[in-house]
Amino acid sequence: MQFFNLYGVPVIVILFIVWMIFRNIDKKYKPPTDSVNRGLKGFEQIGGFAVIFLMVCGFGIQGDGFLSDAMKIFWIVSMVFLxxxxxxxxxxxxxxxxxxxxxxxxxxxxxxxILTGLLEQDPPLLLFAIVFAIGKIYMTSKSEI
Incomplete structure (x- = not known):
């Protein structure tokens, strides 16, 4: 049993660095007002924290991993592309x-x-990735540019 997911750590680090760089550069960003659905706002936050946790840490609750080396190579290529x-x-x-x-x-x-949850056969990650996707897309659609 591994503590760190060696495949998820670089992805989270890259996404977090990109997010921090662009949020610090962006002075015009206005987060959504209080008129947004608080439940979906919670979906985004709970899903986001759970996804980060499940992408980085592995306490034996993660799935079976990649079925084959071809699936692992496909995941790596698709992650770089995405x-x-x-x-x-x-x-x-x-x-x-x-x-x-x-x-x-x-x-x-x-x-x-979502792709990571599917390819690594990780049901908790897939579930929280879907929760995160619903909340994130909703919050982004309601934010003012």
């Missing part, structure tokens, strides 16, 4: 302030977490 698309969409969003690009900045991390 992370690059996420970084590109962040750069393009902060230059143009387009709502579609803002939604892409929420969709790419959600797809990353």
């Amino acid at each position: 992370l690059l698309l996420h970084i590109l969409s962040c750069i393009m969003f902060y230059r143009s302030r387009n709502h579609t690009l803002h939604m892409l900045t929420a969709i790419f991390p959600s797809v990353i977490f």
